[in-house]
Amino acid sequence: MDKNISFTLKIWRQRGPKVPGAFKEYPMKDIPGDTSFLEMMDILNEELINKGEEPVVFDHDCREGICGMCSLYINGYPHGPATAATTCQLYMRRFKDGDVITVEPWRSAAFPIIRDLMVDRGAFDKIIQAGGFISVNTGAPQDANGILIxxxxxxxxxxxxxxxxxxxxxxxCKNGSAMLFVSSKIAQLNILPQGKVEAGRRVKAMIAKMDELGFGNCTNTRACEAECPKSETIDNIAFLNRDFIVAKLKD
Amino acid sequence: MWLVNSSVGRKVVMSVTGIALILFLTFHMAMNLVAVFSERGYNAICEFLGANWYALVGSMGLAALFLIHIIYAVWLTLLNRKARGSERYAVTVRPTTVEWASQNMFVLGLIVVLGIILHLTDFWYHMQFAEIANDMVLAPGGDPADGIALMKITFKNPVFVLLYLVWFGAIWFHLTHGFWSALQTLGWNNQIWIKRWKCISNIYTTILMACFALVVIFFFIKVTFLGASI
Structure with missing residues (x-):
């Protein structure tokens, strides 16, 4: 049985994309250690609603670490201090009594803040739309297991x-680069025979879209792989670089 | 042009110029080492290079490499700061797997550039430039190929020794990240190679910079304690 802890939350509050934001402190009392971080946020919001204040806006969906919806930059770590885990998989037992927990939104020019801790990650969808798929003729598709891998x-x-x-x-990333995401999505498709056919076109289209949306240039600091909740590695980035250079040299 | 327009292309330019500069440093270090073994040999190299056409072509190529590397560095840094956004995090933590150098390449690069300016005024101005300008007053004892004399004059002063060692330290940090990072950008990397490249980067850079430092310290000791004539 985990013991209860009391701590102070320092949360970024911002009413809209163009409005300047600021930190606001909220004291939390007697939170059980086996409360998840997002449940703790729910408790805070319930208190705020009961007091007639605006609840804190934050993203969440599946709460089991597979949807990629939760975010939050907690005490200097995206998804909090746990490794290979999303914010929804973070539990309050990781914090100590009397801690000040600073919660910030993802900060990047390509991810504008919608409100409080919620940012617009639509840029990722646009990158996927640019080439993160394989083209298949419908009608008489081959059986999925027809090609041996x-x-x-x-x-x-x-x-x-x-x-x-x-x-x-x-x-x-200190450069606001989306290379780990883009490279993972490209590697996932370009490695397989079904995706290889369009490898060059895909890598060029997705990189072009990534640059257009204002993401930064990768400088191989490896901060991304240290914080990735799914332990993606910069192996993927090397793969992307290789495919991109080969595709460009072919032109 | 993809080397200008795309993020990966811009990084490829940084990588290729960076690797070329590491090769240059290797040659430079090899020539410096000669000074430890033979003063006459070193001056013969200075004489051989001097302001001959091949040395001038080489110097121009080298200057172009430096300029491209520096211009792209400034450009990429500005782009990346813009991509990061105007709001900074209140709390940041550097994960243990992230090297300090990797996040401070630009600052280290600035120190390296300051060192280069110092080095050019100390040596290049009195040697190749003196020969180009045909102004032998600039040259040590009127001989622009007398590199040994210049080394003795410069490294007699402990302040210069210290400045050069700080400079070498900055280059060491810059290269330990830059070396493997360049190969990562060129796509020659995976789970196994990253360990190899990091190991090679550290060993290669350490040997390289240690040899540079050795020559400086050698001449400092030679002039200060062993009473070598200037």
Missing amino acids: SKKVADRAMDAASCIGCGACVAA
Whole structure:
């Protein structure tokens, strides 16, 4: 049984994209250690609503670490201090009695703040729309298992595919670069025979879209892979660089 | 042009110029080492290079490499600051796997540039420039190929020794990240190679900079304690 803790939340409040924001402090009392971070935020919001104040806006959906919807930059870490875990998988037992917990939104020019801790990650969808798919003729599609793929290749593609597109890589990067996300999405498709056919076109289209949306240039600091809740590695970025350079040299 | 318009292309330019500059440093270090073993040999190299056409072509190419590397560095840094946005985080933590150098490449680069300016005024101005301008008053003892004399004059002063060592330290930090990072950008990397490249980067850079430092310290000791004539 975890013991209860009391702490102070320092939360970024901002009413809209253009309005200047500021930190506001909220004392929290007797929160059980086995409360998840998002449940704790729910408790805070309930208190705020009961007091007639505006609740804190934050993103969340599945609350089991697979949808990529939750965000929050907690005490200097995207998704909080836990490794290979999303914010919804973070529990209050990681914090100590009397702590000040600073909660900020993802900060990046390509992710404008909608309100409080919620940011617009629509840029990722636009990158996927630019090339994050394979083209298949409908009518008489081949059976999915018609093309044999070795276990090694399948595993590698699956590892890349485990990226949930939460944006922690962009939030962690001092350059606001989306390379870990884009490279994971490209590797996942370009490694497999079904995706290889369009590899060059895909990598060029997705990089062009990524640059257009105002993401930064990767400088290999590796902050992204340290913070990725799905443990994606910069291996994927090397893969992307390779495919991109090859595609450009072919032109 | 993809080397200008795309983020990966811009990084490729940084990588290729960076690797070329590491190669230049390697040659430079090899030539410096000669000074430890043979003063006559070193001056022969200075004589051989001097302001001959091939040395001038080489110097121009080198200057172009430096300029491209520096211009792209400034440009990329500005783009990245813009991408980061105007609001900064109130609390930041550097994860243990993130090297300090990797996040401070631009600052380290600035120190390196200051060192280059110092180095050019100390040596290049009195050697190749003196020969180009045909102004032998600038040259040490009227001989622009007498590199040894210049080294002794410069490294007699402990302040210069210290400045050069700080400069070498900055280059060491810059290269330990830059070396493997360049190969990562060129796509020659994966889970196994990243460990190899990091190891190679550290060893190569350490040997390289240690040899540079050795020559400086060698001449400082030679002039100060062993009473070598200038």
